[in-house]
Amino acid sequence: APTSNRSGGGSLSFSSGRSQTTAEHPQSREAASANLWAVYVSEAEKYDKRLVESWKRDMEGILIFAGLFSASLTAFIIESYQTLTPDSGDATVLLLNRISQQLAASNNGTPFAIPMETSFRTPATSVVCNTLWFLSLGLSLTCALVATLVEQWGRNFLHRTEMHSAPIIRARIFSYLYYGLKRFKMQAVVEIIPLLLHTSLFLFFAGLIPFLIPISTTLAGVTAALLAILATIYLVLTALPAAYPDCPYRTPLSSSLWNIIQAYQYLKCQWLHRMEAAHYLSQRLASKSMMEVMTKNATDPSGERSRRDLNALTWTVNALADETELEPLIDAIPDAIWGPHGRRLVHDFQIQSLVTHPRADLSGRIARLFSSCETGLLSPDLERHRRISCYKALWAIGSLAQ
Known part of the structure; x- marks a missing residue:
């Protein structure tokens, strides 16, 4: 997606050096500035369309993956949730066994003692497995829902900017809606969606471990090792962009980790009473993002x-x-x-x-x-x-x- 923004900075005030003897109609003034605003509309339209198109492509890929993953996860849940309740087949076998023992005892003339019924206890592994998998399914479906909403919000944004033909009206609508995107953190919502899907995937792998323990501890151990390797790789991919701004690998948590590191350095400087360094880092934390640091490293003479x-x-x-x-x-x-x-x-x-x-x-x-x-x-x-x-x-x- 485009990483730059088209926010204007500051406010300007102008005063006329001569008095107007005749009042000009507002519509005439707006018509005279139509060419000026048409330039803004052209640039804003290209930027916003690229932004919305990038969101749309991301959401389409996420929807496809979330749909396939949810279908596969549902098949596992159908098998696993049955372990949460007593098996009716086991109860039938137990009842037939008692009837057989009672008939054999009556034929032999020996007394038959009714055994104590044991209450069903849900295995702890089943509870853990189903909890993780139902959470995974819920996050996957939530991810699909939010991705669908983002596509709808993007189409609605473009539709509302194209409802009028007058350049000055379109320009003001573009600006109004764009600052609405920034105000309500639309980009943050878009970045959260992959994080939901990644969390859902890790919960699924974590649920495989208790699911396989009653079947085979060897398989459960192999799955646990695979999960540990994947988690380690994910953490490394998350941390690499914070240490190396030119690193192409990143995860939805990379930006958050960057902010945490900057905040930690700022607090550390304050604790060491290094006020000048703390002031510098506070300004850096407020104004420098990972993208800005990457741009600075790429363009500074060296x-x-x-x-x-x-x-x-x-x-x-x-x-x-x-x-x-x-x-x-x-x-x-x-x-x-x-x-x-x-x-x-x-x-x-x-x-x-x-x-x-x-x-x-x-x-x-x-x-x-x-x-x-x-x-x-x-x-x-x-x-x-x-x-x-x-x-x-x-x-x-x-x-x-x-």
């Missing part, structure tokens, strides 16, 4: 960033196998090295590395691009543009040695 930039450009040069695809990159080289006020030094390392790197061989690619002008397959305008691009790129690269 040796790692320079190496990443070089790898990205090297991959780009290798990926552009066709001359037509390579030409826009060659066009961009002079602007990366020279600006309107002189040399730009920020990209010198990357450009020089592309020239000397054996895999990129930028100078050789430019030479082959220039040679393609001799094939006679290009129009005069395109041939002239390609020659000029190659000349400019070679001149800019040559200026790096100065």
Whole structure:
């Protein structure tokens, strides 16, 4: 889903430098600003549609998995809940056994002592197993219900923003409804749904252990080991993004763990009476999310960033196998090295590395691009543009040695 937001900041007030002699009709003022608000509507519509579409795709996948999982879980529950009540078949066998013993005693002329009836006791493993599985089923169905509601809320959101054609009215409806999404934490609700499904799945695996204990302790032990491994992997996947912002793995609990770690560091600094550090961490806790920290680490100047930039450009040069695809990159080289006020030094390392790197061989690619002008397959305008691009790129690269 899109991670940025389109919230405006602050409030502005304007005062006119001249007095108005005639009052303008409100509808005329709004019509005059229609083009201004149409730009906002265009951008907001693209952002909101991407957001709602990402929610819809997530909910569709969750609904499919929740439906299949609930059906499988129901089959297990049908078998397990029968152990909570006495088996009528066992009672019938016991009654027939007593009748047989009584008939045998009467034929032999011996007295028959009626044995004491033993009351049925539900096994503890059955209680634990069924409790976990019914909780799992309830969470799975709740997950499906909330996912269905989220899809409906998303469609309703888009429908209400398209009810009017006037740009200024649509703009104000967009803004009003978007801030409603932020106010009522719609994104948090969307992130809770996978957590419900994950919890339901772990409860199912936990219920397998008491279900298998009366059958085979070996199977129960294997299942317990599997559950421990899965739980450990899940915890590691939850913690990795908090330690490494570039980690692609995360769970619905990763953001919560991040906030807990930041709060712990803040309280630790307060306890150590390090007020400056505590003040810094309090601001970080209030304003820095995992996404913001990732963006900062990716964009701050560093040796790692320079190496990443070089790898990205090297991959780009290798990926552009066709001359037509390579030409826009060659066009961009002079602007990366020279600006309107002189040399730009920020990209010198990357450009020089592309020239000397054996895999990129930028100078050789430019030479082959220039040679393609001799094939006679290009129009005069395109041939002239390609020659000029190659000349400019070679001149800019040559200026790096100065």
